[in-house]
Amino acid sequence: MHKHILTTPDGVSYPILTGSGLLKTAGAETAKLKKPCRVMIVSDTNVAPLYLEQAAESFSEAGFQVFSHIVNAGEESKSVAVFGELLEAFCEAHMTRADLAAALGGGVVGDLTGFAAGCYLRGIPFVQLPTTLLAAVDASVGGKTAVNLEHGKNLAGLFHQPLAVICDTDTLQTLSPHEIQDGSAEAIKHGILDDPALFAIYETGNPSEHYEEIIARSVIYKSKIVTEDPTEKGVRKLLNLGHTAAHAIERLSNFEISHGHAVAIGTAIVTRAAVKRGILSAGNGARILRTLTRSGLPTVCPFAAEPMAEIAALDKKAAASEITVILPETVGKCRMERMPVNALGALFADGLEGQA
Numbered sequence: 001m002h003k004h005i006l007t008t009p010d011g012v013s014y015p016i017l018t019g020s021g022l023l024k025t026a027g028a029e030t031a032k033l034k035k036p037c038r039v040m041i042v043s044d045t046n047v048a049p050l051y052l053e054q055a056a057e058s059f060s061e062a063g064f065q066v067f068s069h070i071v072n073a074g075e076e077s078k079s080v081a082v083f084g085e086l087l088e089a090f091c092e093a094h095m096t097r098a099d100l101a102a103a104l105g106g107g108v109v110g111d112l113t114g115f116a117a118g119c120y121l122r123g124i125p126f127v128q129l130p131t132t133l134l135a136a137v138d139a140s141v142g143g144k145t146a147v148n149l150e151h152g153k154n155l156a157g158l159f160h161q162p163l164a165v166i167c168d169t170d171t172l173q174t175l176s177p178h179e180i181q182d183g184s185a186e187a188i189k190h191g192i193l194d195d196p197a198l199f200a201i202y203e204t205g206n207p208s209e210h211y212e213e214i215i216a217r218s219v220i221y222k223s224k225i226v227t228e229d230p231t232e233k234g235v236r237k238l239l240n241l242g243h244t245a246a247h248a249i250e251r252l253s254n255f256e257i258s259h260g261h262a263v264a265i266g267t268a269i270v271t272r273a274a275v276k277r278g279i280l281s282a283g284n285g286a287r288i289l290r291t292l293t294r295s296g297l298p299t300v301c302p303f304a305a306e307p308m309a310e311i312a313a314l315d316k317k318a319a320a321s322e323i324t325v326i327l328p329e330t331v332g333k334c335r336m337e338r339m340p341v342n343a344l345g346a347l348f349a350d351g352l353e354g355q356a
């Protein structure tokens, strides 16, 4: 088992545990941090049949009074309506501020549960029990929670750090290749940003044999960034590598292209643009593109530069007339570059040149 402690500048501190068989001990691990109380385990229609019983047993054996709430699998559950239903479920279970929520699932369940836990009674504690690679390497760590609005993704949310993150790597065995690829895109991103050894697992190794290490390395990097900049005023923006184009690609595809796949295409775009602009060597650019492809991820963008730039300009992260774009300098180091929003079209055009 790998254990890492994340501490925010406000002194909020929580353990992130990763390893095989941890669902069985999740209740006991949580009981070390919080006196047994009511716990509402939130899960989805794919994950609940596989893992809810095991999770419920684990909490129950540790002395918690277990309730459960199951939402439909899929991004549609990150809605205001489903959020409202979850709050009502907390009420029906007579949950108080002394009680606990637990998110058993991927990023959808994690974001929804975290947001509801952050709002209910002005905030109750919650634990993250991530069951997708994407949630394990990214979404469950850092305290960002949200639901989607009609106008766009993640537009209603808050920062609410979990009491603990407990990832049982055995649960990743039931993921489809597509979902593994989604998580791989974010893990490779962490490698490009900061960790050549993590990148190497994807470049030349066999990632499916190294999930504990992949998650542990991602968690250590993300924790470092969150500790420095919990509310994304500075260095946390680095985590948006590939994301400016990715959000536009997701939108233009009507969300047919999943987030991780869009991040891979977005990463390929900034990689090509960085090579063209002399920021990244052609050799390292080729390594990044090859590694994404080796992981089953797309690198070719089906959309033109201008429509993507228009959508990116409307993105909530485009503060005023400037935007911060993340460009790779080498494998393991990236730079933040402020540019006028109207320079995005040219950047994307550079990144689309020479697509194979």
Ligand code: NAD
Pocket: 044, 045, 046, 047, 050, 073, 074, 075, 078, 105, 106, 107, 108, 109, 111, 131, 132, 133, 134, 135, 138, 139, 140, 141, 142, 143, 144, 145, 153, 154, 171, 172, 173, 174, 175, 176, 179, 182, 259
């Ligand atoms: P998801 O939660 O929809 O899970 C993907 C699919 O896998 C779903 O169908 C789910 O039911 C299924 N599933 C989950 N675990 C499984 C398992 N062990 N076995 C079999 N099937 C399983 O999606 P995701 O990719 O985990 O997360 C995407 C969401 O995360 C998006 O909404 C995104 O906005 C959010 N996100 C949040 C952050 C953050 O910092 N909060 C960061 C990145 C992404």
